[in-house]
Amino acid sequence: xxxxxxxxxxxxxxxxxxxxxxxxxxxxxxxxxxxxxxxxxxxxxxxxxxxxxxxxxxxxxxxxxxxxxxxxxxxxxxxxxxxxxxxxxxxxxxxxxxxxxxxxxxxxxxxxxxxxxxxxxxxxxxxxxxxxxxxxxxxxxxxxxxxxxxxxxxxxxxxxxxxxxxxxxxxxxxxxxxxxxxxxxxxxxxxxxxxxxxxxxxxxxxxxxxxxxxxxxxxxxxxxxxxxxxxxxxxxxxxxxxxxxxxxxxxxxxxxxxxxxxxxxxxxxxxxxxxxxxxxxxxxxxxxxxxxxxxxxxxxxxxxxxxx
Amino acid sequence: xxxxxxxxxxxxxxxxxxxxxxxxxxxxxxxxxxxxxxxxxxxxxxxxxxxxxxxxxxxxxxxxxxxxxxxxxxxxxxxxxxxxxxxxxxxxxxxxxxxxxxxxxxxxxxxxxxxxxxxxxxxxxxxxxxxxxxxxxxxxxxxxxxxxxxxxxxxxxxxxxxxxxxxxxxxxxxxxxxxxxxxxxxxxxxxxxxxxxxxxxxxxxxxxxxxxxxxxxxxxxxxxxxxxxxxxxxxxxxxxxxxxxxxxxxxxxxxxxxxxxxxxxxxxxxxxxxxxxxxxxxxxxxxxxxxxxxxxxxxxxxxxxxxxxxxxxxxxxxxxxxxxxxxxxxxxxxxxxxxxxxxxxxxxxxxxxxxxxxx
Numbered sequence: 001x002x003x004x005x006x007x008x009x010x011x012x013x014x015x016x017x018x019x020x021x022x023x024x025x026x027x028x029x030x031x032x033x034x035x036x037x038x039x040x041x042x043x044x045x046x047x048x049x050x051x052x053x054x055x056x057x058x059x060x061x062x063x064x065x066x067x068x069x070x071x072x073x074x075x076x077x078x079x080x081x082x083x084x085x086x087x088x089x090x091x092x093x094x095x096x097x098x099x100x101x102x103x104x105x106x107x108x109x110x111x112x113x114x115x116x117x118x119x120x121x122x123x124x125x126x127x128x129x130x131x132x133x134x135x136x137x138x139x140x141x142x143x144x145x146x147x148x149x150x151x152x153x154x155x156x157x158x159x160x161x162x163x164x165x166x167x168x169x170x171x172x173x174x175x176x177x178x179x180x181x182x183x184x185x186x187x188x189x190x191x192x193x194x195x196x197x198x199x200x201x202x203x204x205x206x207x208x209x210x211x212x213x214x215x216x217x218x219x220x221x222x223x224x225x226x227x228x229x230x231x232x233x234x235x236x237x238x239x240x241x242x243x244x245x246x247x248x249x250x251x252x253x254x255x256x257x258x259x260x261x262x263x264x265x266x267x268x269x270x271x272x273x274x275x276x277x278x279x280x281x282x283x284x285x286x287x288x289x290x291x292x293x294x295x296x297x298x299x300x301x302x303x304x305x306x307x308x
Numbered sequence: 309x310x311x312x313x314x315x316x317x318x319x320x321x322x323x324x325x326x327x328x329x330x331x332x333x334x335x336x337x338x339x340x341x342x343x344x345x346x347x348x349x350x351x352x353x354x355x356x357x358x359x360x361x362x363x364x365x366x367x368x369x370x371x372x373x374x375x376x377x378x379x380x381x382x383x384x385x386x387x388x389x390x391x392x393x394x395x396x397x398x399x400x401x402x403x404x405x406x407x408x409x410x411x412x413x414x415x416x417x418x419x420x421x422x423x424x425x426x427x428x429x430x431x432x433x434x435x436x437x438x439x440x441x442x443x444x445x446x447x448x449x450x451x452x453x454x455x456x457x458x459x460x461x462x463x464x465x466x467x468x469x470x471x472x473x474x475x476x477x478x479x480x481x482x483x484x485x486x487x488x489x490x491x492x493x494x495x496x497x498x499x500x501x502x503x504x505x506x507x508x509x510x511x512x513x514x515x516x517x518x519x520x521x522x523x524x525x526x527x528x529x530x531x532x533x534x535x536x537x538x539x540x541x542x543x544x545x546x547x548x549x550x551x552x553x554x555x556x557x558x559x560x561x562x563x564x565x566x567x568x569x570x571x572x573x574x575x576x577x578x579x580x581x582x583x584x585x586x587x588x589x590x591x592x593x594x595x596x597x598x599x600x601x602x603x604x605x606x607x608x609x610x611x612x613x614x615x616x617x618x619x620x621x622x623x624x625x626x627x628x629x630x631x632x633x634x635x636x637x638x639x640x641x642x643x644x645x646x647x648x649x650x651x652x653x654x655x656x657x658x659x660x661x662x663x664x665x666x667x
Contacts, residue, residue: 040457080647089312089658090650093396093457097597098650102643109636224465231458274469277462281448284459289452305314305658 011255013138016147018213019251021046021205021222023150025229026236026243027157028201034161034238035194036174036299040096041081042202043226044103049074049203050210051107054119054217057207063122067146067207074203075196077103082195086188089303104220114217122146122212146208151244153201158240170194174297177304187304202226224277231280235287237295246283253279312658322655327602327609330649331616337648338641347631355631356623356638369622371509375580376621378514379404379572381614383596385517385524386565388605392528393540395561399445399460400569401593402467403438407570408577409474410437412584415499416479416491426498431512431574438570439563441467446562450555456562464593475586490584493577501579513575517614520568524607537561569593598646617642 052073057066130141236242339349411434528534603610624638
């Protein structure tokens with residue numbers, strides 16, 4: 001099959017990989033927001049994870065350790081956000097923006113000297129023979145482990161949020177922090193843990209950009225992926241499986257856009273490269289139109305201070 | 309154990325004391341950072357904060373301060389109006405770019421006509437461009453309840469693509485030997501925005517910043533609209549009972565901040581930058597967010613904050629050329645400033661108490 005120079009099987013296989021950074025980051029942010037915290041610093045945590053993961057992978061020679069390093073760096077940066085918003089009760093919107101500005105600065109400072117360095121490659125999980133099967137080969141067996149990990153995380157988070165006690169506590173804290181506090185839950189401590197989890201996921205997503213997608217270190221490598229992850233959380237109405245759909249749709253648009261640029265479709269390159277952002281806006285409009293309450297956690301973005 | 313206790317009313321003292329305290333803490337933390345990078349922290353801090361105002365080359369650098377402070381103040385005041393009302397326009401960078409493109413297009417369209425009206429018309433076109441770009445998130449917010457933070461930010465990336473197209477395509481200098489970038493406005497007197505008083509760095513953008521600061525101060529403290537903005541931010545429900553229309557407020561605040569960012573873009577492109585080029589925008593739209601908070605969302609405070617932030621830019625460039633400090637270190641420094649400010653700000657509304665007994 002070949003549609004105007006674009007093979008749909010390859011397209012699907014590529015979009016699954018290209019969606020991984022925003023999928024991981026958006027899944028993490030889903031948990032954070034379900035706990036009632038709006039962390040706008042996803043872009044900053046991703047770019048720090050991209051650099052941290054890159055450096056660790058280059059130094060140790062192991063991409064797996066690199067991904068863990070990226071997650072640790074993202075979580076470490078998110079703890080600044082947690083400290084400011086949960087202990088010092090700072091405005092979440094302003095702190096999140098500060099986190100992004102700070103993360104971009106730190107990454108560009110720390111990344112000097114890593115331009116042009118090649119990271120160790122992240123290998124495929126299944127043997128080449130399986131990946132060579134027609135159609136199902138590239139789509140089902142042709143990926144590295146992070147792609148399967150991101151899908152597994154979607155399922156795990158769906159199950160945790162829907163069916164476990166931990167999920168119930170997280171949702172309670174996000175829907176009504178007063179009630180959760182009255183029941184004896186440490187609201188700010190639970191939120192702090194969710195923020196750190198979100199940071200680790202964003203950091204790992206960032207590491208996937210620098211270790212597998214690009215793969216090298218460039219300043220500002222995430223190029224707005226963190227903001228798109230935030231948009232996808234809204235698009236998904238804070239539900240993990242819908243986050244997966246949103247991330248794949250977005251990944252598909254990005255890959256298609258790149259393919260059209262290469263194929264020389266006659267559409268100017270500039271219009272193609274702004275398409276993902278415009279389509280994100282369009283999707284946001286469709287999702288938010290005509291709904292008063294769009295499924296957002298009731299305490300989203302509000303700080304909690306226990307007076308008693 | 310220390311615990312936080314909410315103050316009955318915000319502390320007047322800490323309201324004014326937090327920015328200086330945050331600056332001092334940032335200098336300490338920044339000093340540690342610079343020391344960790346193998347630089348002498350005292351020398352770096354002196355180069356950033358002292359030399360541009362009192363050092364050997366201060367006669368030149370003082371002028372640079374106003375060049376950098378002007379756009380920051382102009383954009384930050386617009387943003388502060390919205391932030392006060394709980395409307396988060398964080399796409400000022402995009403509005404700044406679109407203002408520059410709109411305004412410059414008008415000037416370049418009539419090149420080489422000489423007429424005194426050209427520059428004022430360009431300023432209006434710049435404000436219109438920024439306003440138009442800000443109206444997209446505003447209308448989507450009021451009509452479809454779309455998140456203005458995400459939409460305004462996505463539009464920055466779109467604006468950057470349009471800028472790339474403008475400087476390599478529709479605004480490219482036909483006599484530029486194929487190099488990207490538009491005609492230089494410094495060689496087109498009717499559309500140029502030169503230094504008004506030699507050596508001060510004051511151009512029309514600086515004048516606009518000061519006038520806007522005074523107008524915004526009067527608006528917020530003496531005018532009904534300013535009261536509505538503050539009320540909507542502090543008590544949204546009370547504001548609705550008072551008859552404040554949230555939609556009207558969104559359109560107004562986003563429009564004003566967009567128009568100001570657009571004007572700032574035009575002043576920059578016709579003055580210090582000189583021409584439309586792929587990277588004439590230097591992130592003022594994002595730094596202005598820090599300036600707005602550092603100035604406590606108060607127009608007069610923003611003027612001071614704008615100069616302080618300009619100092620970190622000018623001093624940072626000095627430190628970069630003289631001491632080899634990377635540019636990114638200044639970005640980190642500015643980010644830290646905002647963190648410390650947000651952290652210290654807790655003292656305005658809360659106080660620390662020694663907790664006695666089991667809590």
